[in-house]
Amino acid sequence: MPKKVHVQTTINGETVEFLCEPRQSLLEVLRDELGMTGAKEGCNNGNCGACSVILDGRLVNSCIVLGVETEGKTVETVEGLAEPGKLHPIQEIFLEDAALQCGICTPGFIVATKALLDKNPNPTEYEVRYWLAGNLCRCTGYDKIVRAVLDSAQIMSSEVGA
Amino acid sequence: MPEYSVVGRRLPRVDALEKVTGAAKYGADVHPPGMLYGKIVRSEYPHAKILHIDTTEAELLPGVRAIITQADVESGRKVFASDKVLYSGEPIAAVAATDSDIADEAAGLIKIEYERLPVVQNVMEAIQPTAPRLHSDETKDGPSRRGIRNRLKQLSLDESEGSSEEIRTLETELETLEEDVYYNISAETHTEIGDVEKGFAESDIVVENTYTIPRVHQTYMEPHVSVASADSSGKVTVWASTQGPFAIRSGIAGTLGIPLGKINVIPTIMGGGFGGRFGVTMTHVPAVLLSQKTGRPVRVQVTRKEEFLDGRPAPGCVIKMKTGATKSGGILACQALAFWDSGAVSGASIGSTIRVRGVYKIPNLKVDAYGVYTNKSGTTAYRAPGAPQAIFAAESQLDEIARRIGMDPVEFRLKNMREEGDMIPGGSQEPVIGYKETLKAVADAAGWWNRDKSHNQGWGVAVGDWTNGCGPGGVYVSIHEDGSARIFHGSMDITGTDTAITQIVAEILTLPYERVTITRGDTDSAPYATGSGGSVVTFTMGNTAKLAAEDTRRRILELAAERLNTEIDNFELRDGKIFVNGADSPKSISLGELAAFSLNTRGGPIVGKGSFAQQSSTPALAAQIAKVEVDAETGRIKVLKLVSSQDVGFAINPMAVEGQIEGGTVQGYAWAIMEEMQYDQNGNVNPGLVDYRVPTSADLPTVESVIVEVPAPNGPFGAKGVGEPPITPTLATMSNAVVDAVGVRVNDLPIKPEKIVAALHNNGN
Numbered sequence: 001m002p003k004k005v006h007v008q009t010t011i012n013g014e015t016v017e018f019l020c021e022p023r024q025s026l027l028e029v030l031r032d033e034l035g036m037t038g039a040k041e042g043c044n045n046g047n048c049g050a051c052s053v054i055l056d057g058r059l060v061n062s063c064i065v066l067g068v069e070t071e072g073k074t075v076e077t078v079e080g081l082a083e084p085g086k087l088h089p090i091q092e093i094f095l096e097d098a099a100l101q102c103g104i105c106t107p108g109f110i111v112a113t114k115a116l117l118d119k120n121p122n123p124t125e126y127e128v129r130y131w132l133a134g135n136l137c138r139c140t141g142y143d144k145i146v147r148a149v150l151d152s153a154q155i156m157s158s159e160v161g162a
Numbered sequence: 163m164p165e166y167s168v169v170g171r172r173l174p175r176v177d178a179l180e181k182v183t184g185a186a187k188y189g190a191d192v193h194p195p196g197m198l199y200g201k202i203v204r205s206e207y208p209h210a211k212i213l214h215i216d217t218t219e220a221e222l223l224p225g226v227r228a229i230i231t232q233a234d235v236e237s238g239r240k241v242f243a244s245d246k247v248l249y250s251g252e253p254i255a256a257v258a259a260t261d262s263d264i265a266d267e268a269a270g271l272i273k274i275e276y277e278r279l280p281v282v283q284n285v286m287e288a289i290q291p292t293a294p295r296l297h298s299d300e301t302k303d304g305p306s307r308r309g310i311r312n313r314l315k316q317l318s319l320d321e322s323e324g325s326s327e328e329i330r331t332l333e334t335e336l337e338t339l340e341e342d343v344y345y346n347i348s349a350e351t352h353t354e355i356g357d358v359e360k361g362f363a364e365s366d367i368v369v370e371n372t373y374t375i376p377r378v379h380q381t382y383m384e385p386h387v388s389v390a391s392a393d394s395s396g397k398v399t400v401w402a403s404t405q406g407p408f409a410i411r412s413g414i415a416g417t418l419g420i421p422l423g424k425i426n427v428i429p430t431i432m433g434g435g436f437g438g439r440f441g442v443t444m445t446h447v448p449a450v451l452l453s454q455k456t457g458r459p460v461r462v463q464v465t466r467k468e469e470f471l472d473g474r475p476a477p478g479c480v481i482k483m484k485t486g487a488t489k490s491g492g493i494l495a496c497q498a499l500a501f502w503d504s505g506a507v508s509g510a511s512i513g514s515t516i517r518v519r520g521v522y523k524i525p526n527l528k529v530d531a532y533g534v535y536t537n538k539s540g541t542t543a544y545r546a547p548g549a550p551q552a553i554f555a556a557e558s559q560l561d562e563i564a565r566r567i568g569m570d571p572v573e574f575r576l577k578n579m580r581e582e583g584d585m586i587p588g589g590s591q592e593p594v595i596g597y598k599e600t601l602k603a604v605a606d607a608a609g610w611w612n613r614d615k616s617h618n619q620g621w622g623v624a625v626g627d628w629t630n631g632c633g634p635g636g637v638y639v640s641i642h643e644d645g646s647a648r649i650f651h652g653s654m655d656i657t658g659t660d661t662a663i664t665q666i667v668a669e670i671l672t673l674p675y676e677r678v679t680i681t682r683g684d685t686d687s688a689p690y691a692t693g694s695g696g697s698v699v700t701f702t703m704g705n706t707a708k709l710a711a712e713d714t715r716r717r718i719l720e721l722a723a724e725r726l727n728t729e730i731d732n733f734e735l736r737d738g739k740i741f742v743n744g745a746d747s748p749k750s751i752s753l754g755e756l757a758a759f760s761l762n763t764r765g766g767p768i769v770g771k772g773s774f775a776q777q778s779s780t781p782a783l784a785a786q787i788a789k790v791e792v793d794a795e796t797g798r799i800k801v802l803k804l805v806s807s808q809d810v811g812f813a814i815n816p817m818a819v820e821g822q823i824e825g826g827t828v829q830g831y832a833w834a835i836m837e838e839m840q841y842d843q844n845g846n847v848n849p850g851l852v853d854y855r856v857p858t859s860a861d862l863p864t865v866e867s868v869i870v871e872v873p874a875p876n877g878p879f880g881a882k883g884v885g886e887p888p889i890t891p892t893l894a895t896m897s898n899a900v901v902d903a904v905g906v907r908v909n910d911l912p913i914k915p916e917k918i919v920a921a922l923h924n925n926g927n
Contacts, residue, residue, distance in 0.1 A: 023263070031190075031191075032193075035193075037184070037187070037188075037190075037191040038183070038184025038185070039184070040188065040190070040383075040384070040433070041190060041385070041463075042383045042384065042385070042433075042466070043466040043850070043851050044465060044466065045466070045850065045851075047466075047850065047851035047852055048383060048466075048851055050383060077184070078183065078184035079183070079184055081183075082183050087179075087182065087183070091182040091183060092182075094178075094182050095174050095175075095178040095179060095182050096174055098172075098174065098175065098178075098817040098818060098820075098821055100175070100178060100181050100182065101434075101657065101658065101821055101825065102382070102383070102384070102431075102432060102433050102434040102435075103177065103181030103182075103186055103431065103433070104188055104383045104384045104431075104433030104434065105383050106181050106182060106184075107182075107184040110182060128859070129859045129860045130859075130860050132858070132859040132860075133858040133859055133860040134858075135858075135859075136383060136851065136856060136858065137383070137859075138380075138381050138382055138383050138434050138436070138825075138829070138856065139434055139821070139825045140821055140824060140825050141821075141824035141825040141826075141827060141828035141829075141857075141862070141865050142828070142857075142858075142859040142862070143824050143864050143865055144820075144821060144824070145859065146859055146864075
């Protein structure tokens with residue numbers, strides 16, 4: 001039997017320790033070992049973005065990152081965005097702008113949007129469309145998602161400025 | 163139009179909160195204690211005899227709890243292939259193990275010995291006498307032989323009409339028409355109205371072409387998944403991601419012989435369906451069998467690759483089509499012969515071939531359609547099943563005719579479009595419809611009438627029609643003691659239908675949207691509901707919910723009359739309160755008070771029920787205009803503008819309706835330009851999201867949606883089904899725009915850059 005590895009990492013601001021097999025992906029660790037099912041599996045080979053998380057500030061597909069690679073790093077997932085009783089502005093705007101339908105890609109898009117706006121608080125529509133090209137959505141045709149990201153950027157920068 | 167306070171408003175979805183936080187539970191998020199992981203073992207070859215299956219080594223692997231094959235299934239009930247496989251990916255066995263890696267490893271250790279058989283993947287080859295046969299040697303007559311046989315039958319019935327000479331001539335002709343016999347036919351359908359030969363003879367212009375439309379996958383983002391748990395009493399609980407929980411229940415019952423009362427299907431939130439998540443498919447029955455054998459819950463979740471190998475995608479087809487018209491732009495005749503690739507299983511959307519008739523007055527129409535077996539997985543519905551394929555052929559032909567006679571393609575369509583009272587070829591009279599309004603709306607919105615274009619740019623237009631289906635269902639509405647309302651039902655939310663139903667009930671009960679909640683039950687608790695597909699939900703279940711809310715209102719008013727000891731006619735329900743008519747009387751009573759009164763005096767809550775007689779809505783049209791630019795050197799198509807209008811009857815939630823129009827149009831764009839499941843002698847060669855490319859946000863500009871509202875007399879507040887129409891015209895819209903840009907028509911979809919380059923080269927450019 002494969003020996004499990006002890007990993008210590010920071011997830012959504014909290015120190016987390018877990019045991020995982022060396023071959024387990026971060027997505028499997030999050031979903032199966034830690035019970036965090038916000039990141040979704042759409043393809044399990046890095047093509048759809050449904051499992052997007054932010055690892056040390058970088059947007060990654062958690063299905064192609066190993067659990068053991070997160071040792072000593074910080075992971076941000078969709079579960080870490082809202083505060084009790086208060087949604088993150090990106091979540092609020094996705095909700096209001098109808099930027100979701102079936103919703104299985106939504107956590108990935110919201111995490112990808114956070115990663116974009118962390119780096120580039122005022123992206124152009126062109127930048128938004130190319131940044132989100134790693135996240136697939138089959139329901140919306142993307143337009144309402146792109147609007148929601150642009151609206152989020154505007155609202156978040158005006159909040160920062162205020 | 164009457165003033166409404168809740169319907170017609172751009173309200174957020176009822177399920178948006180749980181979806182933006184990641185809290186929403188989908189099929190793969192279900193994890194009962196002790197759960198095992200299932201894995202299906204699939205055929206490596208598209209056509210082969212199975213000589214031997216050896217599970218010995220796999221059984222010895224630690225962590226394996228069960229391996230099942232057809233030998234474990236009661237005789238007469240087919241779950242796995244046992245003697246022969248007809249496509250790569252066909253299920254042969256299933257494994258349950260303590261984790262998914264052990265299940266994968268065990269699946270790899272099962273040794274299957276095959277004897278390969280000749281393979282046929284192309285429909286036009288499959289109908290030939292030289293093709294390998296998948297199911298039988300039986301043949302079907304082609305259209306010419308059918309015509310002769312029908313004439314012979316007529317002659318034998320009517321002695322006065324026939325002459326023995328004609329009979330002899332026809333019999334000789336029949337013998338010589340050897341090539342008009344088709345093999346590997348899974349189904350056929352034929353329609354004839356008027357006399358197409360006469361129509362073509364009277365036409366000034368006749369266009370004739372063959373159109374090839376590829377097999378495409380619905381590519382819902384959530385792969386098929388279900389979790390089954392069989393207990394010792396024989397009760398089976400199945401968590402399923404499905405468009406129709408009640409169909410899963412009856413499907414499992416039918417396949418495995420379990421009584422309905424012993425099966426509870428708990429639907430999970432569905433990660434997209436588009437028609438591909440109907441009925442018992444890849445995961446349900448194997449999960450039940452594995453759970454029965456191990457006594458533990460088992461999750462069977464397929465990979466994206468398995469989706470492509472063993473999903474039930476939309477059928478590809480070849481349509482030979484001919485249309486005749488006069489110089490002045492009147493359509494006289496239309497004939498289509500279609501071969502639909504049904505894969506190894508009968509049942510492609512062949513009945514939709516009739517949709518070549520479009521929304522036009524066509525006096526002479528002949529349609530012959532065949533389903534053809536090939537060594538691929540079976541097919542099923544994909545958003546307006548069969549319509550995009552048939553409409554691509556028809557709307558391409560109309561575009562060509564308009565060009566040849568020098569008539570504006572929008573004007574040409576408007577001239578031929580049916581209006582209220584016109585006969586639908588092969589159907590009944592048109593009810594109140596909005597075909598012309600919808601086409602005019604898109605032309606106006608797109609700037610069609612004063613369109614401009616630069617070099618290698620072009621404009622294309624096409625329309626597509628669809629009529630939503632119907633189905634049985636029940637809804638309960640009850641009033642809580644605080645005056646809020648609750649809806650209880652069993653239909654799956656697709657396209658935001660829970661939101662629309664909530665808006666409808668809130669409107670009738672004059673409650674704020676936030677004071678109405680909606681709950682979906684499982685098949686043990688909820689009233690029956692038809693499956694969520696065919697654009698039925700907002701129409702059928704919306705009507706059902708409206709009737710339930712009206713029943714609730716009636717009960718509320720009855721109770722109020724009793725409570726205030728007066729006549730029911732004196733009351734009205736307004737702002738969630740009951741008022742005495744005519745006076746701003748202090749005699750008002752809140753819904754909460756009444757709900758409590760009901761509990762105290764009636765011994766139960768206020769509950770209204772509704773069910774809706776099965777009937778279809780009036781037809782809906784989608785009309786689209788695209789402006790594209792084609793790079794003549796690389797063949798790349800860039801969309802500059804894509805405008806999509808649709809007659810939705812009445813938009814209960816305009817924001818959700820726009821989402822349907824935008825999403826459907828983009829799916830149609832992708833079918834035209836990029837998507838195609840490709841096959842060779844070993845099976846599907848592009849089973850993943852890199853080789854099977856679906857659109858990303860970087861592929862397209864904004865899709866502009868235009869809502870047209872020509873109310874359906876029997877729709878809730880006039881609403882029609884909105885989900886399916888927007889995909890129907892886009893294949894032709896894109897192709898017609900490319901023709902306008904660079905003068906080449908690619909009739910073999912998808913319109914890949916290399917096809918444009920090759921066609922331009924052939925044109926001498």
